[in-house]
Amino acid sequence: MTRSYEEERLGKLLRLLQPAPPSWVRAAQExxxxxxxxxxxxxxxxxxxxxRQALIADLERSLALEGDKPDRRIVAELxxxxxxx
Amino acid sequence: MTALSTLSDADLVRRCRTGDSEAWSExxxxxxxxxxxxxxxxxxxxxxxxxxVFQDVFTRAFLRLETLRDGSALKPWLxxxxxxxxxxxxxxxxxxxxxxEVAADVGSGDMEEIEEAFAVREAVAxxxxxxxxxxxxxxxxxxxxxxxxxxxxxxxxxxASRIARCLGKLRSELEGRNEPAEGSGE
Numbered sequence: 132m133t134r135s136y137e138e139e140r141l142g143k144l145l146r147l148l149q150p151a152p153p154s155w156v157r158a159a160q161e162x163x164x165x166x167x168x169x170x171x172x173x174x175x176x177x178x179x180x181x182x183r184q185a186l187i188a189d190l191e192r193s194l195a196l197e198g199d200k201p202d203r204r205i206v207a208e209l210x211x212x213x214x215x216x
Numbered sequence: 217m218t219a220l221s222t223l224s225d226a227d228l229v230r231r232c233r234t235g236d237s238e239a240w241s242e243x244x245x246x247x248x249x250x251x252x253x254x255x256x257x258x259x260x261x262x263x264x265x266x267x268x269v270f271q272d273v274f275t276r277a278f279l280r281l282e283t284l285r286d287g288s289a290l291k292p293w294l295x296x297x298x299x300x301x302x303x304x305x306x307x308x309x310x311x312x313x314x315x316x317e318v319a320a321d322v323g324s325g326d327m328e329e330i331e332e333a334f335a336v337r338e339a340v341a342x343x344x345x346x347x348x349x350x351x352x353x354x355x356x357x358x359x360x361x362x363x364x365x366x367x368x369x370x371x372x373x374x375x376a377s378r379i380a381r382c383l384g385k386l387r388s389e390l391e392g393r394n395e396p397a398e399g400s401g402e
Contacts, residue, residue, distance in 0.1 A: 138383050141383055148252075151251070159271060162240065163237040164237070204272070
């Protein structure tokens with residue numbers, strides 16, 4: 132289909148795709164790093180029973196004690212993973 | 217323009233699957249406006265809901281990229297993920313409007329326009345860096361002539377004509393893309 136693009140129409144379409152807030156974009160771009168943190172915590176929990184029990188007892192506190200402040204989605208996924216095993 | 221920005225979606229997905237975090241960053245950059253537009257323009261979510269959906273869509277995409285059989289279908293896959301999550305957000309909010317009605321509403325004009333806007337944005341990528349920059353600042357970022365003049369260090373009186381020139385080039389780019397391939401001699 133051939134479309135003709137008048138200036139006004141082009142302007143409207145260009146306005147439609149506004150940038151998402153930079154902090155949202157940054158958080159999404161940092162997912163691979165967050166994922167690595169997740170994998171490291173899971174691996175350690177599998178190898179270290181005391182750490183695993185501490186995580187199950189109080190996940191946020193245990194992570195904070197370790198100096199980790201993962202994104203809440205990663206925390207939710209960790210919680211799910213710990214409850215599965 | 218970076219080397220990654222010229223990759224096709226299929227190649228970009230392939231690189232992401234190898235754990236290339238720069239490729240992932242480009243994927244987010246390429247589709248962040250699209251996902252955002254579906255949330256706030258298509259489904260008119262609040263900022264809070266839109267942020268949740270936005271992060272959730274990219275988290276799911278990141279975790280499930282392996283399940284996407286055809287990397288070139290990245291865009292419709294992301295659109296579908298976003299639409300589903302938007303509907304979930306609406307269903308769990310206190311809105312009284314039935315979710316089916318919202319879905320039917322958004323399914324028509326708004327999504328079509330967002331798709332068209334994405335095609336226009338892809339065409340913008342074929343313009344010079346200067347044109348890309350000034351069009352994005354003026355239209356997408358809603359910057360005033362004064363701000364553009366200050367930030368790009370160009371006379372304010374020339375901005376309107378620069379925008380008009382870049383729009384002309386964009387129109388040519390789009391019309392070139394829309395011409396039937398047959399008989400084009402290329």
